[in-house]
Amino acid sequence: MNVKVTQEIIDSNRRTFIDKVIKGTIGGSLMLMIPMSSKLFGEVLSEEATLKNTINPMNLKANYCFMVDVSACIGCGNCCVADRKENNVPEGQYRTWVERYVIDMMNQIYVDSPNGGEKGYANTPLHETIKEVKEAFFVPKLCNMCDEPSCTQVCPVAATFTTPDGFVLVDKEHCVACGYCIQACPYGVRFINEETKTADKCTWCYHRVRKGKLPACVNACPTGARKFGDLNDPQSEVFKIYHSASRLRVLKKDLGNEPQLYYINLHEEVV
Amino acid sequence: MDAGMLQYVFPNDTHAHWTLMIVIYPYITGVVAGAFIVSALAHVFKVQSLMPVAKFALIFALSWLLFVTAPLLNHLGQPQRALNMLFTPNYVGPSMMAGFGYIYMSYSILLIFEILIIYRYELVLLKERSNGLKKVIYDVLTLWTNDKSIEGRKFDHKVAFVLAAIGIPLASSLHGYVGFIFGAVKTVEWWFTPLMPIIFLLSASVSGIAGMILFYILIKKFTNKVDEIQTDTIKTLVKLLWTFFIFDFLFEMLEIAVHAYGGTQGWHHVSGLLSGPLAWSFWTMQVTTLSIIPFFILGYLSLVKVSRKVLLIVAPIVSLMLLIQVLFMRWNVVIGGQLLAKSERGFATYHPLMFEKEGILVTAIMLIAPIVTLWLLSKIFPLWESPCDKELLH
Ligand code: SF4
Ligand code: SF4
Numbered sequence: 293m294n295v296k297v298t299q300e301i302i303d304s305n306r307r308t309f310i311d312k313v314i315k316g317t318i319g320g321s322l323m324l325m326i327p328m329s330s331k332l333f334g335e336v337l338s339e340e341a342t343l344k345n346t347i348n349p350m351n352l353k354a355n356y357c358f359m360v361d362v363s364a365c366i367g368c369g370n371c372c373v374a375d376r377k378e379n380n381v382p383e384g385q386y387r388t389w390v391e392r393y394v395i396d397m398m399n400q401i402y403v404d405s406p407n408g409g410e411k412g413y414a415n416t417p418l419h420e421t422i423k424e425v426k427e428a429f430f431v432p433k434l435c436n437m438c439d440e441p442s443c444t445q446v447c448p449v450a451a452t453f454t455t456p457d458g459f460v461l462v463d464k465e466h467c468v469a470c471g472y473c474i475q476a477c478p479y480g481v482r483f484i485n486e487e488t489k490t491a492d493k494c495t496w497c498y499h500r501v502r503k504g505k506l507p508a509c510v511n512a513c514p515t516g517a518r519k520f521g522d523l524n525d526p527q528s529e530v531f532k533i534y535h536s537a538s539r540l541r542v543l544k545k546d547l548g549n550e551p552q553l554y555y556i557n558l559h560e561e562v563v
Numbered sequence: 564m565d566a567g568m569l570q571y572v573f574p575n576d577t578h579a580h581w582t583l584m585i586v587i588y589p590y591i592t593g594v595v596a597g598a599f600i601v602s603a604l605a606h607v608f609k610v611q612s613l614m615p616v617a618k619f620a621l622i623f624a625l626s627w628l629l630f631v632t633a634p635l636l637n638h639l640g641q642p643q644r645a646l647n648m649l650f651t652p653n654y655v656g657p658s659m660m661a662g663f664g665y666i667y668m669s670y671s672i673l674l675i676f677e678i679l680i681i682y683r684y685e686l687v688l689l690k691e692r693s694n695g696l697k698k699v700i701y702d703v704l705t706l707w708t709n710d711k712s713i714e715g716r717k718f719d720h721k722v723a724f725v726l727a728a729i730g731i732p733l734a735s736s737l738h739g740y741v742g743f744i745f746g747a748v749k750t751v752e753w754w755f756t757p758l759m760p761i762i763f764l765l766s767a768s769v770s771g772i773a774g775m776i777l778f779y780i781l782i783k784k785f786t787n788k789v790d791e792i793q794t795d796t797i798k799t800l801v802k803l804l805w806t807f808f809i810f811d812f813l814f815e816m817l818e819i820a821v822h823a824y825g826g827t828q829g830w831h832h833v834s835g836l837l838s839g840p841l842a843w844s845f846w847t848m849q850v851t852t853l854s855i856i857p858f859f860i861l862g863y864l865s866l867v868k869v870s871r872k873v874l875l876i877v878a879p880i881v882s883l884m885l886l887i888q889v890l891f892m893r894w895n896v897v898i899g900g901q902l903l904a905k906s907e908r909g910f911a912t913y914h915p916l917m918f919e920k921e922g923i924l925v926t927a928i929m930l931i932a933p934i935v936t937l938w939l940l941s942k943i944f945p946l947w948e949s950p951c952d953k954e955l956l957h
Contacts, residue, residue, distance in 0.1 A: 385575060386574045403571035403906070403908060404569065405573075408574045442748075446656060446658050447653050448661035449652065450651060450656075451647075466644070467640075467641065467644075468639050468640070468642075469639055469640025470635075470640075470660060472660050472744075474575075475580070475581070475748050475751060475900075475901070476748055477905075478905060480576035480904075480905040481575065482575065483575040490640060490641060547750065563905075563906055
């Protein structure tokens, strides 16, 4: 059942999928089929990143935004694997994860994310009480890089801060690990890194972006479900989507955090 | 639409991050603030029946104050950087937690000065009668003065009055502020209410007063000085406790009643919490056993003429119940709020272990330490009213 759903989604996205493979998201798509050594994977990634890069690393006036196209995500988990490698995230902690939503004919909603979706969903059976599936989709989650971040507001030592180009980051040399930001973030993206013993979270790969590369997860996504770019750059994909008729939505809008992470075709069931 | 049968919490949000340490941190702060209020009632508002415990209240507050930071430091992942909160505070946010550092510091300084001034004359007298290490300690505590003049004492009196008067808003803000640390977190529906600082303040007063009744009677019993217990003092404290507790309990219930009546989405999560993971600790313990029962007992003690014997048995028991009530309240707030998963589809978990770093044993030690400290402090500061305290009044 699950494989079938996945297959359908792949089919519907086949065009973009093949497009990506041809254009060079080779690392990502190969990951679906064969296990690769981390070294080779890393090389493919960085080479590819410079190829499709439209980011000007020196532009501090950029208005970066992240977009997730829910209808394009196939739940493969490549993004999560790439993220863990790129950022040395300890096992059991998550900078990004992929959730699976399944809605049955009774409108019951089943959500899960075993291992943060890192191992993909091909071998994860559906909940046993699900008889017939009405709808199923995957939702990648990561830091929303809020314009009004509640995490920076509460941090007692200003170890969590916003960069001039709009990234919310943590200074791990200064963080006292009080955990207040973890309470304050509405999206549950923060954790105390068990190795550094300081607050940690997704950075949208700031270190890569400042070098003109794409975030590791965007790079690894075989379907283009994850998009990143500058909203001030009319050439960027995000600009075009932002100014098109696409339905964009942010998470937990009512809380007033003003996320810069937009979802395309997001279902209202998603929190 | 149905919330779904499958519980789902975000992968970083499966357990409470703030542990037992953050449960006892507002607890300890609360006892400090509550005890101070008793001493202020005596020193500023001249409530005569509280005079016998006015000094005890200060030392009692100090013994708890010394342990306010212990659970915090034990909880921080980087305790060696704790002072960053004072040196590089986040004033842009501004961070409520950073502000606490300053209030705590100011209050500590004030309390210590208040104690030194109120005790100054008595310590000078004690210094004359002691020798060795004790004399050195008294020398330091009196700042090397031997002034016994009546003018000097009158001056002390004035300063103590002013300090106590400043101390009232400061002690109140100390604890109201702790409530703000929780009440300002908009992401946790169980915390996010303007009533939080008020509830914290009132429950602080309850725990402080209850603690004083309990230990006043216990210490006198253990030192075989039951006769010295002033019935009047206990009665006043009991009435005070009842009054504060009525307001405390009223606001605790009001908060829930308004939410429940409003029936917003947020309330659906909170009601799931109250009928689920918090059902026992909130309804059975905090509300029924430890609030409703003490409410009637205190009412009885306050309104009906009871014999001294009954008073001295029942008052400490009901005080102990309220001390535990406040502890349950802290647990239900601090842990309860974190159990509400941010996925809005279930609950996180928290099961403290006996021997972990922030576990039950360490918590117990931190709650016993102030009592041991009180005993140590009593070796230096006489806890009770001495004849010299009354001299000045006549
Ligand atoms: S999603 Fe959370 S961690 Fe990221 S900026 Fe917003 S509040 Fe901060
Ligand atoms: S855990 Fe670190 S970054 Fe988060 S609020 Fe505390 S000091 Fe700031």
